[in-house]
Amino acid sequence: MEAREMFHDLLSAPNPPMTPPAETLAAARRSQRAHRVRLGASGAVTAAAVVVATLAAVPAITGSPADDGAATEGLVAASPADSAVRVNDGSDLLDAVSSAIPSGYLLRVGDKAATVADVGSLRPGQGLEGVRLVQLEAKLYGSEQIDDLQISITDSTAAADPIRRTAAPPTGDLCARRPAPPGMSSQRTGSGPEDCRTVFVGDEPIRTHTERVPAGAGVGGTVSRCFFASRFGAGFEVSAQICPEPAAPRAGAESPMLTVEQLAAIAARPVPAG
Amino acid sequence: MFGGPDDRDREFTEYYVARGSRLRATAYLLCGDWHQAEDLTQITFAKLYRNWRRIAHREVLDAYARKVLLRAFLDERRRPWRREHITGHDSPELDYAVDAVDVESRMVLRAALLALPARQRAVLVLRFWEDLPVQQVAELLGLATGTVKSLSARGLNRLRAALDTDDANQDRRLLEGLR
Numbered sequence: 450m451e452a453r454e455m456f457h458d459l460l461s462a463p464n465p466p467m468t469p470p471a472e473t474l475a476a477a478r479r480s481q482r483a484h485r486v487r488l489g490a491s492g493a494v495t496a497a498a499v500v501v502a503t504l505a506a507v508p509a510i511t512g513s514p515a516d517d518g519a520a521t522e523g524l525v526a527a528s529p530a531d532s533a534v535r536v537n538d539g540s541d542l543l544d545a546v547s548s549a550i551p552s553g554y555l556l557r558v559g560d561k562a563a564t565v566a567d568v569g570s571l572r573p574g575q576g577l578e579g580v581r582l583v584q585l586e587a588k589l590y591g592s593e594q595i596d597d598l599q600i601s602i603t604d605s606t607a608a609a610d611p612i613r614r615t616a617a618p619p620t621g622d623l624c625a626r627r628p629a630p631p632g633m634s635s636q637r638t639g640s641g642p643e644d645c646r647t648v649f650v651g652d653e654p655i656r657t658h659t660e661r662v663p664a665g666a667g668v669g670g671t672v673s674r675c676f677f678a679s680r681f682g683a684g685f686e687v688s689a690q691i692c693p694e695p696a697a698p699r700a701g702a703e704s705p706m707l708t709v710e711q712l713a714a715i716a717a718r719p720v721p722a723g
Numbered sequence: 724m725f726g727g728p729d730d731r732d733r734e735f736t737e738y739y740v741a742r743g744s745r746l747r748a749t750a751y752l753l754c755g756d757w758h759q760a761e762d763l764t765q766i767t768f769a770k771l772y773r774n775w776r777r778i779a780h781r782e783v784l785d786a787y788a789r790k791v792l793l794r795a796f797l798d799e800r801r802r803p804w805r806r807e808h809i810t811g812h813d814s815p816e817l818d819y820a821v822d823a824v825d826v827e828s829r830m831v832l833r834a835a836l837l838a839l840p841a842r843q844r845a846v847l848v849l850r851f852w853e854d855l856p857v858q859q860v861a862e863l864l865g866l867a868t869g870t871v872k873s874l875s876a877r878g879l880n881r882l883r884a885a886l887d888t889d890d891a892n893q894d895r896r897l898l899e900g901l902r
Contacts, residue, residue: 452851452879455832455886460748462829464757467743468765470736476765477735477772 535722536602542585545719546600551711555590556598583721588694591706595694602721603686624656648678648710650717655680657709662692674704678716689716731775738784739768746788752848753796755837767792789853793845793863828886835885839878842866846874847882 468476534545547556584601624645645658656679661672675692689712691705705712746767750760770791771784778784836844842864849860850871857875861868 452847452882455836455882456752456848456852459752459829459832459836464751465761467747468761470739470743473739473743473765473768474732474736474772477769480769481773 533720534718536583536719537722539583539585541722542583542600542602542719543587546585546587546598546715549711549715549718550589551707553591554706556587557590558585558587589691589706594706596705596707597690597692597694599688599690600715600719601688602719603688624658648713650714653680653717655713655716657713659709672703676705676707676709676712678709678712680716682720685721687716687719689713731772735768735772735775738771742785742788743768746792749789749848749852750792750796752836752852753793753841753845755833763792763795766795770795789849790863793849796845797841831885831888832882835882839881843874843878846871847878850875851879 534541534548536542536545543556543558550556585599587598587600589596589598624647645656647654648657649655658677660675660677662675673693673695675690678689680687691707691712693703693705707715743764747760747764750763750767751757754760754763767788771778771788774787778787836847839847845864846860846866849855849863850857855863857868857871860866861871864871866874
């Protein structure tokens with residue numbers, strides 16, 4: 450049998466219908482938008498796009514700020530599928546977050562590093578109680594600065610109260626205007642979101658933006674920047690926020706110690722279990 | 724250049740209608756799975772769309788599309804979490820009766836094709852399905868022309884041997900059934 454005949458024979462088997470032209474065109478358009486956002490985010494970097502998580506950190510229990518708080522900015526491509534941490538409760542969330550923070554920092558939660566206050570247990574879609582599933586509030590210590598770090602996993606499919614459902618943007622449009630997830634609105638007011646862009650952690654798109662907020666009372670009107678990172682999963686949203694602590698030793702710090710990309714890597718790590 | 728920016732969507736759609744099926748067939752011969760072939764085709768067309776205005780002539784569209792498809796296929800092969808499973812079953816349901824012998828032969832042929840290394844399979848598909856000359860296949864795959872020729876010959880021999888074995892097995896079963 451000739452080769453071409455063999456191939457014709459193979460192709461003569463029943464096969465599924467082609468994707469309709471309109472759907473292919475729509476998908477191509479979305480792909481182009483996502484491609485443009487990636488190029489915009491990474492500047493001169495190639496379209497294969499960027500970023501990610503770094504060296505594993507040591508979770509904190511020493512009781513004093515690390516001597517060397519310099520951020521380690523190793524850029525290693527990470528795959529969320531390989532590094533995702535299943536989270537059942539606050540301890541798991543702490544593990545997930547601490548494993549994503551660059552080495553050289555101290556993470557402190559409450560009075561003791563290992564204590565995390567859970568807002569609710571992980572039961573998506575069970576009504577008001579289940580809306581904010583798990584939240585972690587921590588302090589991140591560097592050598593000269595302390596940042597406030599807040600991570601939450603929110604049920605984005607809360608059945609009882611549609612107002613509390615997070616409005617996950619459609620695919621490929623992560624920077625569309627949307628309300629802040631419940632529980633994540635800062636008490637500080639700022640100038641609103643700016644610099645919205647999509648950062649890729651491996652293949653996972655993370656929505657990031659910055660906000661300028663007052664640096665704290667009595668600091669003479671100094672403004673500092675907070676970084677925000679959001680990851681939209683099936684039925685849940687992971688939100689991360691980091692701001693310089695207003696009453697820190699070096700009050701008036703203008704930006705958090707971590708970069709937007711490092712915060713995105715943190716947001717990419719936890720996944721609700723079950 | 725093609726028409727203006729407003730024409731891109733129309734031209735793109737026209738090209739998809741005209742050539743999409745053919746491209747998907749090539750993808751199927753490369754990967755052996757219709758759903759993966761569909762994925763590869765969609766990836767290819769998405770890239771085509773992004774570069775549409777840079778493609779100077781319609782005549783090079785086919786060549787460009789083929790190149791993108793081939794690259795997408797070879798890149799997918801390198802991903803550690805994608806492993807090939809030769810199940811011997813075509814995914815789509817049959818909506819008409821097909822001779823059992825035809826189905827079995829096709830399954831044997833498909834298995835034999837998928838058993839070839841990816842590059843050798845690509846050589847056969849590009850040479851004997853896409854009808855490309857040896858030199859062009861060599862350039863596309865980054866191989867020497869002599870390598871393309873030897874891969875072609877050995878690959879064809881393996882496919883024919885698989886079919887010959889299948890024929891012999893069918894004859895034997897036929898004879899046994901007659902006893």
